[in-house]
Each structure stands twice: as structure tokens, then as C-alpha cells.
Amino acid sequence: MSAPLLEARGIVKSYGHVEALRGADFALLPGEVVALVGDNGAGKSTLVNILSGAEGPDAGEIVVDGEPVEFGSVEEARGAGIETVYQDLALCADLSPAANFFLGRELLHKGLRGRLGLLDNAAMRARTREACETLGVRLKSQSAPVSTLSGGQRQGVAVARAVTWARRVVFMDEPTAALGVVQTQKVLDLIRRVRDTGVAVVLVSHNMQDVKAVSDRVEVLRLGRRVARFETARVSMEDLVGAMTGAIEQAAEEAVAGQGAEEASGQATTQATGQEGQPEIPR
Amino acid sequence: MSVVESPPEASAPEKTRLRDRQVIWIAAVLAALLVLFSILRPTSFATSFNLLNLVSDAAILLLLATGMTYVIITAGIDLSVGGVLVFSAVAATKLMDATGSLLLGAATAVLTGLAWGLLNGFLIAKGRIPALIVTLGTLGMSLGGALLLTGGVDLRAPGDLNLGLGLARWLGVPVIAWICAAITAVLGVTLARTRFGRHTYAIGSNAKAARRGGVAVNRHLIKVYGLAGLLAGLAGYLSLAKYGITGVSAHSTDNLQAIAAVVIGGTSLFGGVGTVVGTVIGVFIPVVLQNGFQILGVRPFWQQVVVGAVLVAAVYVDQWQRGRRDQ
Numbered sequence: 125m126s127a128p129l130l131e132a133r134g135i136v137k138s139y140g141h142v143e144a145l146r147g148a149d150f151a152l153l154p155g156e157v158v159a160l161v162g163d164n165g166a167g168k169s170t171l172v173n174i175l176s177g178a179e180g181p182d183a184g185e186i187v188v189d190g191e192p193v194e195f196g197s198v199e200e201a202r203g204a205g206i207e208t209v210y211q212d213l214a215l216c217a218d219l220s221p222a223a224n225f226f227l228g229r230e231l232l233h234k235g236l237r238g239r240l241g242l243l244d245n246a247a248m249r250a251r252t253r254e255a256c257e258t259l260g261v262r263l264k265s266q267s268a269p270v271s272t273l274s275g276g277q278r279q280g281v282a283v284a285r286a287v288t289w290a291r292r293v294v295f296m297d298e299p300t301a302a303l304g305v306v307q308t309q310k311v312l313d314l315i316r317r318v319r320d321t322g323v324a325v326v327l328v329s330h331n332m333q334d335v336k337a338v339s340d341r342v343e344v345l346r347l348g349r350r351v352a353r354f355e356t357a358r359v360s361m362e363d364l365v366g367a368m369t370g371a372i373e374q375a376a377e378e379a380v381a382g383q384g385a386e387e388a389s390g391q392a393t394t395q396a397t398g399q400e401g402q403p404e405i406p407r
Numbered sequence: 408m409s410v411v412e413s414p415p416e417a418s419a420p421e422k423t424r425l426r427d428r429q430v431i432w433i434a435a436v437l438a439a440l441l442v443l444f445s446i447l448r449p450t451s452f453a454t455s456f457n458l459l460n461l462v463s464d465a466a467i468l469l470l471l472a473t474g475m476t477y478v479i480i481t482a483g484i485d486l487s488v489g490g491v492l493v494f495s496a497v498a499a500t501k502l503m504d505a506t507g508s509l510l511l512g513a514a515t516a517v518l519t520g521l522a523w524g525l526l527n528g529f530l531i532a533k534g535r536i537p538a539l540i541v542t543l544g545t546l547g548m549s550l551g552g553a554l555l556l557t558g559g560v561d562l563r564a565p566g567d568l569n570l571g572l573g574l575a576r577w578l579g580v581p582v583i584a585w586i587c588a589a590i591t592a593v594l595g596v597t598l599a600r601t602r603f604g605r606h607t608y609a610i611g612s613n614a615k616a617a618r619r620g621g622v623a624v625n626r627h628l629i630k631v632y633g634l635a636g637l638l639a640g641l642a643g644y645l646s647l648a649k650y651g652i653t654g655v656s657a658h659s660t661d662n663l664q665a666i667a668a669v670v671i672g673g674t675s676l677f678g679g680v681g682t683v684v685g686t687v688i689g690v691f692i693p694v695v696l697q698n699g700f701q702i703l704g705v706r707p708f709w710q711q712v713v714v715g716a717v718l719v720a721a722v723y724v725d726q727w728q729r730g731r732r733d734q
Contacts, residue, residue: 218679228621
């Protein structure tokens with residue numbers, strides 16, 4: 125097991141009286157696709173927000189490439205090569221794909237024109253086209269506003285944008301939630317292609333089919349903690365759902381022990397044990 | 408190799424062109440009006456004297472409308488421009504009376520306008536108070552403040568200003584019109600081609616996405632409202648030069664005229680869409696109507712009726728386009 129690219133240890137985050145994360149852990153290895161799953165309210169979004177710099181944790185540690193970091197803002201996380209594709213895609217519908225691609229990072233002309241703040245639209249269009257082609261996102265026009273694109277194309281633009289700027293990690297929050305079957309397949313292909321470019325992907329999803337189809341590993345959050353981690357190829361749908369709902373606490377231990385990852389095993393075991401002391405949420 | 412896209416939509420390029428078409432449409436309406444009045448009254452409408460009158464009437468409103476274009480593209484509104492104009496004119500007059508310096512007067516007008524604009528922007532961006540309320544409030548404050556400063560009696564501009572800049576011409580065109588045209592041209596290019604303009608559109612289109620993209624949304628909004636205020640201050644100084652008085656009670660509907668011009672010019676009240684070119688045309692349509700009706704002997708009140716109807720039609724077209732887009 126190589127050193128994690130991105131690791132979170134004991135992250136705690138509360139909103140008033142609500143404890144969204146109660147000492148959550150997370151680890152991501154270079155070049156892998158990890159699915160972050162959990163029931164509603166498990167703390168997935170909060171964890172992603174913290175790891176992508178949108179929010180700060182109350183306690184806990186974030187480690188990137190072995191170095192402890194503190195992200196004060198999304199920009200700082202970006203500086204570390206971490207990008208996020210939000211569920212709502214965060215695209216400006218009235219702007220062109222290229223304008224969205226370079227939003228907040230616009231390319232200026234060289235020399236005097238650049239000093240006057242004039243945009244180099246041709247260069248931005250060319251680089252956008254290139255990035256989209258690499259990932260197989262085909263756009264008819266580079267200047268038509270995003271509002272004229274289909275849902276899948278918009279998703280493609282948002283993903284391509286994140287991948288272009290990400291050097292290490294791309295978080296994708298429910299990327300297939302709004303898509304049909306065919307477009308979902310295409311987004312999953314896109315995720316594989318992102319991984320093939322060497323960028324690690326964290327897929328936040330409710331959809332177990334997607335998780336099974338595309339991820340290398342699964343980390344399960346429940347009630348603000350990581351309760352299990354699996355290798356996707358070796359885990360059954362029942363075990364996944366069981367870990368998410370807390371129905372099978374042992375499943376986590378066994379699956380992790382089966383991997384022979386001692387460190388992970390230790391963590392999962394303590395968590396599973398700790399879990400017993402927690403009040404069960406009535407379902 | 409699979410691709411992330413659905414089959415190309417036949418309507419996509421059509422929808423795009425629709426937006427550009429809107430500017431072309433209103434340009435055509437303006438051209439039609441000009442031709443119509445010229446044919447009806449060739450000896451009085453299409454004279455250089457009358458056309459210069461048109462330009463001169465439109466020039467100062469153009470400054471207000473250009474600032475308003477930026478504001479409305481961010482999905483905001485600025486109702487305070489008329490009040491800021493008057494307040495800046497009063498402040499400038501007071502200072503010029505005290506010091507005798509026209510240049511100091513101009514600086515005072517511009518800085519006073521800027522200060523009001525920054526106040527608007529600060530309250531809207533940081534205070535999270537709706538722009539409609541903030542600028543309605545500052546409209547009241549600035550108009551009331553101007554009345555307090557003057558005691559309700561219009562102040563006269565210094566003679567040097569009124570007879571100097573107010574009457575000056577270059578190549579036969581009033582210098583005031585040149586100033587307004589030059590500023591509008593620069594701001595038109597800024598909006599269309601620079602990072603500042605791009606961020607303005609992005610904020611109006613999706614402020615959350617702009618923020619996530621690293622655009623300093625609050626700071627940009629403060630700048631945009633500051634710009635609108637600055638232009639209103641400058642407009643105050645120029646109107647002082649042109650008319651010779653502060654006009655404390657003459658500018659209460661400036662905001663509506665400016666908004667009408669912007670919206671007629673194809674800028675969306677929902678933000679994210681609009682051009683300065685459209686606004687220029689939108690400024691001229693009411694001015695040409697007014698002038699034409701006067702020359703034709705139509706009662707000038709009709710102009711208000713027609714502009715009102717055109718305004719409603721322009722917003723209807725915008726809504727309809729959004730509806731088609733978001734369906």
C-alpha cells in the first residue's frame with residue numbers, strides 16, 4: 125500500500141448542536157477512484173467541503189502527500205491541486221464553455237493589452253477545446269452559452285474544467301444524479317479517463333451501481349464517522365448497504381481484515397467498536 | 408470511443424443567435440424611427456441642428472445608462488442615480504462657489520458620486536440588503552440631502568462652467584457629448600473584452616459559481632455600484648455645465664429612464680446578459696421618439712406612453728427567451 129495522496133484524520137465538524145462529522149477519517153491513494161458513500165446525513169458533503177477547502181474543520185488533520193495542510197479557502201485547496209465538481213456544476217449558464225472553463229483564471233493578452241485587462245478569448249477557446257477533446261467531451265460550438273448545452277454536455281464541461289486544473293484530486297459530488305442512463309454511462313467513462321490521466325477521483329454517490337461500476341475502493345461514512353472501507357471488486361452490494369445503514373457492523377471488520385491492511389483494520393475495528401456505544405438512529 | 412454528449416441539438420445555435428438578434432432588432436427599430444421622422448419632416452427632423460440636439464439630450468442619460476448596464480448585468484438595480492446626480496451637482500457647486508476652481512468642482516462631483524456608489528455596493532454586497540431597497544434608500548437620502556444643502560432652491564452653476572464647457576464644441580459637436588461618448592466606448596469595450604467585464608457577467612449569471620470559481624464577488628459588486636455612482640456624479644457635473652442649475656427636482660425619474668434604456672437595449676433584468684451597444688440604442692429610442700413627436704406636433708406625452716409599452720415588450724421578450732432556454 126503506497127502512501128496516501130490525501131488523508132483526513134479525525135475530522136470533527138459541528139453546525140450548532142448538530143455534529144455532522146465526529147472524527148471522520150478518509151484516505152485516497154494516487155491514481156485511484158474512491159467512492160465515498162453513506163446514507164443521507166452521514167456527513168459526505170461536509171467531508172467533501174472540508175477536503176476541498178470550502179469549510180474549515182473544528183478539529184482533525186488533513187494531510188496532502190505526507191504534509192499536513194490547512195485550507196483556508198477553496199483557492200488554497202486548488203493551489204494544492206484539488207478541484208471539485210459540484211452537484212449543481214457551478215457553471216454560469218449565460219457564458220460560453222471557455223468562459224466557464226477559465227472563470228476566475230482568465231487568460232489575458234500578452235503585453236500592453238494584457239495590462240489593460242483584455243481577455244485572450246482565442247487562447248481560452250483553444251485550450252478548452254483541447255481539454256474537452258482529451259476527455260471525449262464534444263461541443264458543437266465554443267462560443268454558444270452553456271445554457272444551450274444538454275445536461276450531459278454541461279456535466280462534461282464541468283468535469284473537464286475540474287480535471288484540467290486538478291493536479292492531484294477531483295471531487296465529484298453526485299455527478300450522475302440528474303442524468304439519464306446513457307449519459308450516466310458516459311460520465312462513468314469520463315471518470316475512468318480522468319483516472320487514466322493520473323488524477324485521483326473521489327466519487328460521492330448514492331448510486332451503488334455507479335459505485336460498483338467505476339470505483340477501485342469504497343469508504344463508507346455513517347453518522348459522521350468512517351465505519352468501513354472495502355475493495356470494490358470484493359464487496360457485495362448487500363455488504364455495502366449494510367455498512368451504510370449500520371445493519372451489519374461486522375461486515376466492515378471482516379472485509380477490512382480480509383485485505384490484510386493492518387492500519388486500516390485497526391481503525392475500522394476501533395470505529396466499529398466505538399459504534400456500539402452510539403445511540404441508534406430510529407429508522 | 409464514447410463521448411459525453413447527447414446528439415447535437417438542432418435548436419442550439421438558433422437560440423444563441425436569438426440574443427444577438429435582439430440587439431439587431433432594436434437597432435432596426437431605431438433606424439426605422441429615424442427614417443420615418445426624416446421622411447415625414449425632412450426639413451426639420453433630419454437637420455444637423457436637430458440631430459445634434461438629439462445627441463446632446465441623450466449624452467448625459469447615456470452615462471447613467473452605461474453604469475446601469477453594469478449593475479443590471481450583475482442582476483442588480485440602481486434606483487439612486489438621479490439622487491446621486493443631483494447631490495453631486497450640489498456638492499460640486501458649493502465647492503466651486505467656495506474655491507472658484509472648476510477642476511475641484513469636477514473632482515468633487517465624481518468623488519461624491521463614487522462615495523454614494525460605494526455605499527450602495529457595500530450595503531448590497533456585505534450587508535446582504537436587496538439592491539432595490541438599498542438604492543431606494545440612498546435615492547431618498549441623496550435627494551433629501553441635496554434639498555437640505557440647498558434649502559430647496561436650485562443653485563446656479565458658475566458662469567465659466569455654463570458658458571465654457573456647457574457651450575463648447577469640437578468638430579461641431581458639444582464637448583459634453585464627446586466626453587460621454589468616449590467614456591461609454593471605453594466602458595463598452597471593458598464590459599465585452601476584459602476580465603472586469605467577464606466577472607460582471609459571471610456574477611449576474613450565477614453568483615455562487617463565480618464565487619466558487621475564485622471571483623471576489625463582493626468586492627466586484629462594490630466596484631460595479633461604485634462605477635455607477637461615479638458616472639452619476641460625473642453626469643451631475645456635466646448637467647450642471649449644460650443646464651447651468653443643479654436641477655434638484657428635475658431628476659427624480661432619471662433612474663427609470665436609465666433602466667428603461669438598458670432593458671430596451673436587450674440587457675436582462677435577471678442578469679448575465681447585456682451589452683453597452685444595446686444600451687446606447689436603448690437611450691436613443693426614447694430621445695428620438697420625443698424629438699420626433701415634438702416636430703410632428705404630436706403631444707409629447709405620447710412619448711411616455713410609447714416608451715412604457717416598448718419597455719414592457721422588451722422585458723416580455725427577455726422572459727420568453729429565458730423560458731425557452733430553461734425549459
